[in-house]
């Protein structure tokens with residue numbers, strides 16, 4: 001079977017497509033024929049050895065997948081051969097078949113495509129955990145999303161809107177902001193120009209943001225914290241901008257506000273039941289048409305390197321999908 005393999009940690013240019021042995025399902029595992037795999041920002045780091053978790057070499061990029069179960073190992077009772085499932089495994093989905101633990105696999109409802117289902121786990125899982133469990137979003141609150149057109153950001157735009165928030169999307173180009181508007185954003189801020197703090201205040205009637213969902217960090221975090229409302233919550237989601245900001249703590253005291261970490265992967269490991277419930281809820285909303293995950297582009301497996309370069313170039317909106 002074919003697999004995209006990262007063998008050198010030198011970035012996407014050195015990813016190769018090779019024939020490798022088919023996997024066998026161990027105890028508690030299933031072999032999945034991958035119909036679609038989805039990339040995340042972490043893949044751009046993992047192929048350079050810069051992600052916090054280092055997969056054993058060589059590895060296939062793409063943590064998320066959707067596919068059909070081909071075989072199951074000893075002790076598996078929650079899924080069966082022929083089931084359509086989606087999930088996330090940290091890495092390894094850019095290949096024709098993969099063996100994964102079955103405990104966190106979720107059945108794909110009829111009518112939801114493989115390409116859409118593949119991209120739901122990480123971005124929407126993070127958005128629901130972040131906005132509901134960590135941010136305690138209430139109806140009518142102003143939610144400012146930094147990096148709003150990326151995979152994680154766009155999921156938060158859609159979900160915050162569905163949960164009754166008033167969504168202000170922040171991105172670097174008018175084209176990216178147009179995608180956010182299509183997905184329900186009420187206000188749009190181009191943060192590549194202007195003063196982010198003033199712009200957030202203007203978009204919130206002078207009150208400031210009740211929640212900031214920050215996927216970028218870097219130079220945007222501090223002005224967004226300065227534009228928090230009283231009792232505001234700043235959700236630390238990611239640092240796509242590169243730099244991890246250092247924040248003067250007096251800013252939190254002045255607004256009775258909170259800095260709140262959001263680490264979906266660790267939450268999913270610590271509370272798998274709640275995570276599965278969140279993912280079932282999310283795919284249910286997708287099936288009902290309440291969430292419409294945006295696919296930027298679908299690449300064949302042979303172009304896995306190009307797919308990762310698309311994220312590298314800061315060129316994608318929503319999800320980048322690979323089809324074996």
Ligand SMILES: NC(=O)c1ccc[n+]([C@@H]2O[C@H](COP(=O)([O-])OP(=O)(O)OC[C@H]3O[C@@H](n4cnc5c(N)ncnc54)[C@H](OP(=O)(O)O)[C@@H]3O)[C@@H](O)[C@H]2O)c1
Nearest residue numbers: 041126147150151152171172237238239240241262263264
């Ligand atoms: N905490 C968690 O559990 C969790 C879960 C998922 C993702 N994340 C993190 O969230 C962040 C976004 O992930 P993602 O998968 O949504 O990535 P993505 O699809 O590549 O989106 C990243 C966004 O960040 C913005 N950005 C600003 N400066 C950038 C730069 N120098 N390089 C690249 N992008 C830049 C880009 O939009 P503009 O051009 O509009 O600025 C882009 O839309 C990452 O740091 C990721 O690790 C965290």
